[in-house]
Amino acid sequence: MIGNIFDPDPEKTGAFMLRLMKKLYPICRSITGNGVRETLGIIGKHIPLEVVEVPSGTKVFDWTVPPEWNIRDAYIRRVTGEKVVDFRVSNLHVLNYSVPVKGMISLEELKQHLHTLPEYPDWIPYLSSYYRENWGFCLSHNQMKELRDPFYDVCIDSTLAPGSLTYGECLIRGESEEEIVFSTYVCHPSLCNDNLSGPVLVALLAKELAKTRPRYSYRFLFIPETIGAITWLAQHEEMLGKIRYGFVVTCVGDRGPSTYQRTRSGTSLIDTIAEKVLADSGTEYRIRNFTPISSDERQYSSPGINLPFGSLMRTTYDDFPEYHTSSDNLGLMDPLSLADSYRKYLEIVYILENNSTYLNLNPRCEPQMGRRGLYDSIGGRKELPFDRRGLFWVMNFSDGEHSLLDIAIRSGLKFREIRRAADILTDHGLLRKI
C-alpha cells in the first residue's frame, strides 16, 4: 500500500524542492492577485491542485476578503532618468499592497514613504500594508543614503480593485475520512525560508502521497497567510470535525536544527509522534510549546476552532535576522536541510499510518523463540539478521494498552525497528493487531 516513498533519497528530494523554489522565487506574490495564481499554476503541474477564487467583499468570520492587488512595475527615478530603486531588480522594493502613485515628488515627501533597516544597511526589508491604503518603497539603508536629489520621479503601477482571493487545495483520500492537514502559505514575494520552503515541501509531500492509498486522508492547503486561513476555515466550518491533526509548514530550508512547535494542548498524538521522530533522527533538535504569536496555527487553534496543529520548522521565524528581508533568499537555502525536513514530515506520516496496538497471543511468560528461529541457538552469540531486542519489547508491552509508538518510546528503540519486530512476531503467529 504505502511503498518505498518512505525511504526517500535526500539528494533527489532536496534537488526537486530547490528546483521548484527557484521557479517560484522571482514571482511577486501577495495575499491576492496574479502572483498567487502563477504560483499555484506551477505547483499544480506536480499535484492535483484545485484552485479556488473567493470574491473580494466576502465575509469570513470577523474579516472581509480585501480587494485584489496586482502590480506591473515600480521605481524611483532621478530626473535624469536613472532608476535608483527598481521593482524589477527586487519585488521587495514595493511596500506590498501599495496603491498606485505616479509623479515627481520632493525628497522630503518621498522619505515619508521609504522603509529601511538601519541595523542591516545592505538588506531590503519586506513590509506590507494590506488593510490601510498606503504606498511606499523598501530599500537598503545604504541606498537611501544615496538619495540626495531634491526631486524624484516616482511610479507604482499597481491596481487595487474588486477581484478575489486565490488559494489551492489538494485532497488525497485514504481509507478513513479522517484528515491530516498540511497548511502552508503562498503570499510572500521573493522570500525563501519564510516561506517558499513551505510550499515546495508540501508540494513534494502531496506528490508522493498521491501515489498511495493511505489510512488517513491528507489535505494540502496553499493559502495566503492569516486571511487565507481565516477564509478557508470560514468556508469549511461544517467539515472541520473530520480533521484529526494538522501542521503549518514554514521555515524548513535553512541550515539550523529542527524545531518542533507543539499543538495548543501539547498533549496531542502528533506531538508524541513528532517528538519521537526527532528523537529517532539522531540529529540535534528543539521543542517549544505552542504560542499564539505565530503563523496560521493561531487561526487553526483559535479557541472556537481548536484543532491540534503542530509545526516542524528549522530556525523559527522569530529567530533568524534574515526573516522578512532580502537576505532570506536562495543563498539561505540548503537542499539537504530541505530534504531532512521533508524526511521528518514523511516519518510523521509513516508513524501516523503504521502505528497500531497489538495483542501478545502467548502472554504467559515468553514463547520459546529458539524453535521458531527467533533466538540465537548458542546463548550469547548474535546470529539474527535483526535486533532481537525489539521482539522482547513488543511481546512484553503488547498487552492491549500500549501502541507500537508507546513501545518505541519506552524502549528507546526506533519506531521502525519496533514496527519490524511486530511484523516478525505477527508472521510467527505470536501477535495479533487489535
Added chain:
Amino acid sequence: MIGNIFDPDPEKTGAFMLRLMKKLYPICRSITGNGVRETLGIIGKHIPLEVVEVPSGTKVFDWTVPPEWNIRDAYIRRVTGEKVVDFRVSNLHVLNYSVPVKGMISLEELKQHLHTLPEYPDWIPYLSSYYRENWGFCLSHNQMKELRDPFYDVCIDSTLAPGSLTYGECLIRGESEEEIVFSTYVCHPSLCNDNLSGPVLVALLAKELAKTRPRYSYRFLFIPETIGAITWLAQHEEMLGKIRYGFVVTCVGDRGPSTYQRTRSGTSLIDTIAEKVLADSGTEYRIRNFTPISSDERQYSSPGINLPFGSLMRTTYDDFPEYHTSSDNLGLMDPLSLADSYRKYLEIVYILENNSTYLNLNPRCEPQMGRRGLYDSIGGRKELPFDRRGLFWVMNFSDGEHSLLDIAIRSGLKFREIRRAADILTDHGLLRKI
C-alpha cells in the same frame, strides 16, 4: 476600587516599616504581658485593631493559656554594686518567662542559670522557658568569662500570675466573606528579622488595604507564636470554613533573596500566585516545600485544621546565624528589602483581587485587530503603546478554561501585562469576564 496602593514607593514603604520597627524594638515582649499590649497599642495607631484578652487557664485544644508574665527589671551585680548583666541594656539578658529571684548567690550556683553561645562569643542568645518554671540569664560568652567573683547579687523583678494572653486582630471586609489571613507574631523581645519585620509589614498591608473595598475579606492577626495561633484557632473554629488562604509573615527584612514556602499540599492557588509573583519580580528567589518544622503554619496546617498557609520570607529562620540572638537587630534590617517583601505580598493580593476568567467573544479565528487600532498598520512595524503579545495570548486562551493567571504563566508574560491586555480587549468588546 483598588487604587494606586498597588504601586507603592519602595523608599516610602521601607522607611515607614523601619520607623515603626524602631519604635517597637526596645519593648520586652513575651507570649503574654504588657509588652504585647504596648506593641499592639503602637500598631493600633495605624490600623483599626481589635485587642483581645484571653484569661490564663483557658483551655485551647490540648493547651492551657499560661499565667501572664511581666518584668520590670533584672540584673547581675557584683557585691561592689557594679552591674555586669543588665536587663535595661538588653531585654534578651533575661531568660524569657523567668520567675522572680533576688539575692546573693555563689558563682557556681549562678552558672547553672547562665546561657551563652560559645560559637559566637559576642552575641547574647534569646531563650525562653514558658511552660516549666525556671529563671536564668542570657549573656555573651565573653561576658560570662569575666564573671570570676565568688558571689553575685542577682535580681529578676518579674511576676508570673493569672492574667491573660493578648492578641490583636484587624478585619477588612471585602465583597466576599471569604477571607485571606495574614498572621504574624508579636512575642519576641528585641529581635528584628524574627520577628519585628513581620508585624510592621502586616501593619502596613492592613493600613493600605483598609483604604479599599477588596474582592476578598482580609484578616490580619498579631498574636504570640504557637500558643497564640492555637488560642485563636480554638476560639474561631466555627468560622474557619471562611478562610480560603493564609500567610505566616516572618523574616522579611534581611538582605537575602526571597524564599517562598509552599502550603501543605503545595498545590494551592496561592502557591501558584506566589511563585508567579516571584518569577515576575526579576529578582533571585527560592521555593521550598511546606515543613512542619516551622512557625505557626504548623498550627494552621495541622491535619485537623488543614488550611492552606504559605509564607513568603527572605532568609528563613533556619538559615541565618543571627536567628534568636542579639545580632538579629536593627543593623540586620534593610529598608529596601522590607519594601521589596511588602511589594511582593501586595502583588500576591493584587493577583488574588484581579485574577478572573474571561471569554473570547470572537473565538473563531482571530478578530481583525487592525481595524480596531490594535495592530500595526504596516506589518512588521511596532506602533502600539503596549506589547501586543498579551492580546494574542489572552484571545487564544480565553476559552473559559484558563484564568488570566494561567495565561500569564503559560505565556511567560507578567500578570499585569496580561491583565492590561484583558482590559483592552474588554474595552473593544472582544472579551467578557465570566
Added chain:
Amino acid sequence: MIGNIFDPDPEKTGAFMLRLMKKLYPICRSITGNGVRETLGIIGKHIPLEVVEVPSGTKVFDWTVPPEWNIRDAYIRRVTGEKVVDFRVSNLHVLNYSVPVKGMISLEELKQHLHTLPEYPDWIPYLSSYYRENWGFCLSHNQMKELRDPFYDVCIDSTLAPGSLTYGECLIRGESEEEIVFSTYVCHPSLCNDNLSGPVLVALLAKELAKTRPRYSYRFLFIPETIGAITWLAQHEEMLGKIRYGFVVTCVGDRGPSTYQRTRSGTSLIDTIAEKVLADSGTEYRIRNFTPISSDERQYSSPGINLPFGSLMRTTYDDFPEYHTSSDNLGLMDPLSLADSYRKYLEIVYILENNSTYLNLNPRCEPQMGRRGLYDSIGGRKELPFDRRGLFWVMNFSDGEHSLLDIAIRSGLKFREIRRAADILTDHGLLRKI
C-alpha cells in the same frame, strides 16, 4: 517479632556469603542435572529448602522441560596425550549442554566447535546450547592460537537423557498469606557476579528471615534461569494472586554502585521502597526502568503474568565486560559489596514489614509536647535523645492519607527515624495505627 537481624554486621554477612560462594564455585551447573542438585544440597544446609524435580518432557506454557544434562569430563588432547583444553581446569571449557563426543578429529573440523573472545584473548567465554543439540569447547583466544596439530583427540563425556529439571524453594510463612518472592538462578557454572552472588545473598536472607514471624510471607526460589522461572510459574498459576511483589537477585557482589531496576509499571510500592532505601543509604546509586532485555523478571512481568518484580543489582549484567566469561570469578567479588547489597535488600524487607499508616489523635494544632517530655524545656536548646523533627513530620502528616514511608520521603528523613518517631508518639497516646 523481628529482632536485630535488621542491623547485620557487614563483615560477618560478607564473610558468610563469600564462604558459601567458594563452596559453590567449582560445581558445573546447568539448567538441569546434578550440578543444580549439589548446589541446592549445600544451600539446604542453611535453610529449610524443598527440592523439586520436574520430569523432562513436562509442558510448561509454550515450552517443554528438556532432557537432563550431566557431564563427567571433557578435554582436547594432542595425539601425544597432552591435554590442551581440560574441563577439570575450568568447567566453562565445555559448551554447556554439549552432547557426548569422542574421537580423533582434524583441526579444521574441531575449529567449527571452538569459541573464543578475540577482544579478551585471555578469557574463556561461557556459552550454552540448551535447545539445539550441539557440542563445543570454549577457550581463550590465546589457547586457540596454540592449536596447530593436524589432529586432536576430543572427548566430551556427557549424557543428555530423560531426567528432570531441579529447583529449590523455601517458604517462610508470615502473618499474612501475601507473599514477597526473591528469585535467583542456579544454572550458571563457575561464574560469580552473574550469578553465584544471587543465590548466596538469597540464602542468607532466607536464613535470617526464618528466625522471625514476619508480616508478609516470603518465598525464596533457586531455579534455573528462563526455563526454571517458566516452569515454576506454569506450575503455580493458581497461587500467583498471593504474590504482592518480587525481586530477581543477580549481580550483587561486584564493587560498582547499586543499581535498582524498577518493576514493569515503575509505580509499585516496592519501587518507592527500593528508591528510598537507596536514598537513605548515603551511597552512590542508579535507577533504571524495567526492560524485558533482562533476566527472569521478563517472565514474572510478562503481560499475562504481570507481577511487579524489581531487581536491586550492583553493576548490571549488560554493563561489565567480565559478564559470561572466566573473568567473572571470585576475584571480581568484594565481601563488603555483597554485605552492602544484602543490607539493602534487608532494608527493603524492613520497610515492607514496618510501613503503616497512623492517625494523629490530636489533629487540631500540635499537642503540647513539653508537658509530655517531648520538647526541650528551654526553647532553642536541644535536650532530647532523638531528632524531634520526626515527631513533627509524623504528627502533621498522620492524617490517614500518608504512610510512614510517604512521610519519610516527604520529610527527607530516614524511614527508621520516622518509624521511631511514630513509636514515641504512639507510646504517648498521640498516635494510633490504622
